[in-house]
Amino acid sequence: MNQTLAIIKPDAMKKGNMENIKKDIIDNGFNILKEKTLLLTDEQACSFYDIHKEKPFFDELVEFMTSSECHVMILEKENAVEEWRNLMGATDSQKAEIGTIRNKYGTDVSMNATHGSDSNENATKEINFFFND
Numbered sequence: 001m002n003q004t005l006a007i008i009k010p011d012a013m014k015k016g017n018m019e020n021i022k023k024d025i026i027d028n029g030f031n032i033l034k035e036k037t038l039l040l041t042d043e044q045a046c047s048f049y050d051i052h053k054e055k056p057f058f059d060e061l062v063e064f065m066t067s068s069e070c071h072v073m074i075l076e077k078e079n080a081v082e083e084w085r086n087l088m089g090a091t092d093s094q095k096a097e098i099g100t101i102r103n104k105y106g107t108d109v110s111m112n113a114t115h116g117s118d119s120n121e122n123a124t125k126e127i128n129f130f131f132n133d
Contacts, residue, residue, distance in 0.1 A: 002080040003033065005126035007115035010068035013037075017105045018071050021114065024101055025075060028087050034131050035073040040066050048129055057110065064110060072130045081123050084116045 006025070008018050018037075025032065040048070045062040052058050077083050089100025093112045096103035106112035117123035 001031075001076050001078060002120065002123075003074055003076050003127060004080040004084045004117045004123040005115075005130065006073045006075050006084055008071040008073075009111070009113055009115060010064060010070055011107060011111040012105045012113040013069050013071060015105070017113065021101055021105060022073075024087065024104075025073075028083070029077055030080070030084070031076040033074040033076050035071065036130075037069050037071045039069050042066055048126070060110065074127055074131060081117055081120055085118070088114050088116050 008021050012018065012021060022032065042062060045065045046053070049058065049061055049065070052061060075084055087101055089096030089102040091102070091112060092109040093102040093106025094108060096106065096112075101114050102112045104113075106114075117126050
C-alpha cells in the first residue's frame with residue numbers, strides 16, 4: 001500500500017463540502033490514515049508551496065491557502081498518488097472530467113477544491129510537513 005497527502009482547500013471547506021469529498025475518497029477505496037483541520041499561517045503556506053515561489057500566481061496561492069481552514073489527510077491505497085490524482089481530476093476545475101472531485105466541487109484553476117502530491121517522493125515530504133509526529 002502507498003500513501004499520499006490530500007488537502008481539502010479553503011474554497012471547498014467554506015462551501016461545506018468536506019464530508020462529501022471524504023465520502024468520495026472512501027467510496028473510491030482509500031483509507032484515511034490521519035487527518036486534521038487547520039488554518040495555515042503565511043509562513044507554512046510559503047514553505048509548503050516553495051516550489052512555486054518564482055511563479056506569478058505564488059502570492060495569490062498563499063493568500064488563498066491562508067484565507068480559511070483547510071483539511072489535510074494521509075490517504076492509503078495501492079498506487080495512492082496516481083489514484084488520488086485521477087480522482088481529483090484536472091487542475092482547472094472547468095476542464096476536469098465529469099465525476100471527478102474538482103469537477104464536482106471546484107470553481108476554476110486556483111479554487112479547485114483539493115491538492116494532491118504529484119509523486120511518491122513529494123508525498124513523503126508533504127506528509128512529513130503536516131504530520132511530523
